[in-house]
Amino acid sequence: MGLDAVRDHSRVVGWxxxxxxxxxxxFRQDDGAWRRWTYRELADGxxxxxxxxxxxxxxxxDVVPLVLPNGPDFVTHFFGLLAIGAxxxxxxxPWALRAxxxxxxxxxxxxxxxxPAHAVVSARYRDLFTESVAELDTATMALEPAYADRPEDAPRARRELAVLQFTSGSRGHQRGLRITIANLAANLRMIRRWTEVDGYGAVSWLPLYHDMGLIGGMLAALTVQAEHALLRPEQFLRDTRGWLAEYGHRPYATMVMPNFGFERVLARVRPEDVAGLDxxxxxxxxxxxxxxDPAVLARFVGLLGPYGLAAEALMPAYGLAEGTLAVTGVSKKDVPRLVMASCQDRRLGEKVDVRGVAELGTEPxxxxxxxxxxxxxxxxGVTVEILDEDGVRQPEGVLGEIFVRAPSVADGYVDASAEDAARLGAGALRTGDAGFLLDGELYVVGRLGDSVKVNGQSVFVEDVELELVASGAVSRQHATVVAGTANGTPTVLVVSERSLGDRLADVRATVRAFTGDAARIDVLHVARGSIPLTSSRKPRRRALWLAYLTGELTEVRL
Structure with missing residues (x-):
């Protein structure tokens, strides 16, 4: 192992x-109390x-699956595996996928x-895990978390592969990604320089089987031994106010969440709940x-701004599992910018019609x-370019596919197809996401696979969904939008697990504003639980679209 590899390994497990x-x-306990482990205790464990x-x-x-909730056993066994070269x-x-x-x-x-020959599985999930893999004939041994008496007896080894990370499945089926020690060390180094993680980290509830939770919510802090806190996602959902109060009582410097996390805070926390906090x-x-959603972030700053949160603290970012995690991010102490761009004219390879520029503040x-x-x-260390449909690099202000080159780009997919290999390899990644660059900053429009062409223009379901939610026509928690071509006709499908009632006409009118009369608009009321979710609780849009095409999506008849 060369000197660079030794240094990379030290950045991850040297602590x-x-x-x-x-x-x-x-660590948050089931009774609501917190138990603190020092880094010496965690290292010993x-x-x-x-x-x-x-x-x-x-x-x-060896590759060893972990089926463990956020907690001390997860931390000790994750790093224990890395320490012995596994x-x-x-x-x-189970809770993440509706079991x-x-x-x-x-x-x-x-x-x-x-x-796998071995897996580390919580006693709570052992029977389910064993039953699920029994028919694979792998003779996988499900081990419960365990600790030897003498830590000095632990063998030490270094291997190239740090994590076998599975994508959430929002882009299709879940893919296994080879994240090397070099990939992980590079991304952690980027994140540290970007966020300036030092004495205090975060209070993270993000699931650790997702790249944002594992790397942004845990490893970025633990590998530099920052003061940190972890709880389980369901604990955040049950006690959102209690989670937020941890930030008001202690000087944690970082908060990492997807948009729905901020929505949860706004739905559950009132100004009187944070009065007196800092x-x-x-x-x-x-x-x-x-x-x-700029409106959600503005409301979040409006809620906490009177108690010390500055708009400059907002750091919207772009990343994905194939990049290990982070790719771009608003610089610390810079107020995020917004640009107004027409949603009705999205053509790859053409200049975006920017009609206004603003700063993200407390006023939505x-x-x-x-x-x-x-x-x-x-x-x-990251290079981002925008490519047209022919793979030709585009100038600033032009819409196209986001292309990334960086030392943190994953080594490749497990069992990669020819298409996978063309998309990801040699430190380069065609993301499948559409966006544009402006003044050196990235603006992400949506996923190419979740769009449909109508009269030569790309209609992105994210645009449609955001307007439907903002107008109050649908609930983000109970509805989603998918699109594609059905029987040769461009089609936009709105699926809701709640009856839309007298809002149905408004939903159709909103979608029509994006598609005109050149697309079919279908709205289905389905049973609760019919919208398939990824492991990170996002809708599996491709799976939903395929269910629609095959007639497997059953509408509730009133």
């Missing part, structure tokens, strides 16, 4: 050899977990790709993972669906 007693990680795993037969180079692969938990047969199917599909230490509020912009939020410039 195990020099842990501190001065800082630690607080990681080495003892590594020794126990080695005793159970785990060897350097590769953790964090799998979704049932759908969860078992996805778990089985993921396990079939890696065919949010002035919160200097990095990172929003990503899905289309950023009118017609938020017309405004694009800057996701900032590329992080240090």
């Amino acid at each position: 195990l050899d020099d842990p501190t007693d001065d800082r630690g990680v607080r 990681a080495l003892r977990a590594g020794a126990a795993l080695a005793d159970a037969g785990v060897r350097p180079g 590769t953790p692969s964090v799998l979704p938990l 049932g047969q759908g969860y078992q199917h996805q778990l089985r599909a993921i396990a079939a790709r890696m065919r 949010f002035s230490a919160l200097t990095s509020v990172i929003s990503g993972a899905e289309r950023i 912009v009118a017609e938020p669906w017309l405004w694009q939020v800057s996701c900032g410039p590329p992080l240090d």
Whole structure:
């Protein structure tokens, strides 16, 4: 292993050899209390977990799935595997995929790709895991978290592969990504320079089987031994006010969430709930993972601004699992910019019609669906270009596919098809996302696979959905929009798990504003739970569209 590889490995697991007693990680307990582990205690636990795993037969180079909730056992076994030269692969938990047969199917599909000899599984999920993988004939041994008595007995080894990361499935089926130690170390270095993580990290509830949660919500802080806190997603949902109060009571500097997290806060927290709290230490509020709604962020700053949160703390970002995580981000202490761009004229390879520029503040912009939020410039070491449909690089202000080149771009997909290999390889990535650059900053419009061409223009479902939600016609939690070509006709489909009642005409009119008369508009009221979700709780739009095409999507008859 060369000097660079040794340094990369040290950036990820070096803290195990020099842990501190001065800082630690607080974990939320089931009774609402917090238990704090110092980094010395966590390092000791990681080495003892590594020794126990080695005793159970785990060897350097093995890929070992983790089916564990956010908590101390997750941290110790994740780093314990890295310490002995094995590769953790964090799998979704049943609650994330509405459990049932759908969860078992996805778990089985993921396990079939890696065919693991061992897995570390919480006692709560052991029977479900064992049942799900039994028919694969892999003889996978499900191990519960365990610790050897002597941490010094843990073998130490280094391997190239750091994490086998599975995508959330929002772009299709879940793919396994090879994230090397070099990829991970590069992205962590970029994130540290961008956010300036130092003494205090975050209070993260993000699921650790998702790249945003694992890397942004945990590794960015733990690998530099920042004071940090972790809780489970369901604990955040049950006690959103309590989660937010942790920021008001302690000087945590970073908050990382997708847009729906901010919506949850706004739905559950009132001004009187934060009175007397101090949010002035919160200097990095990172929003990503899905289309950023400027109205939601403005309301969030409006809620916490009187208690110390500055608009400059907002740091919208763009990233994806194939980039390890972060690709671009608004610079710290810069107020995010917005540009008004017509949603009715989206043509790849053509200049975007920018009609206005503003700063994101506490006053929500009118017609938020017309405004694009800057996701900032590329992080240090990242190159971002915009390509047309022929793969030709485009100048600033032109809409096209986002192309990324960086040392943090994943090594490749497991069992990659020819199409996969053409999309991802040699540190370069065609993201499948559409966007444009303006003054060196990236604006993300939507996913090319979630758009449909109408009279030569691309209609992005994110645009349609944002306007439907902003107008109050549908609920983001219970409805989604998909699009494609059905029987040769461009079609936009609105699927709602709640009856739209007298709002049906408004929904159709809103969609018609994007498509004109050249597309079919279909609106379906389906049973609750019919919209398939990814492991990160986003709609699996492609799966929903295929169900529509095959007639498997059943409408509720009133």
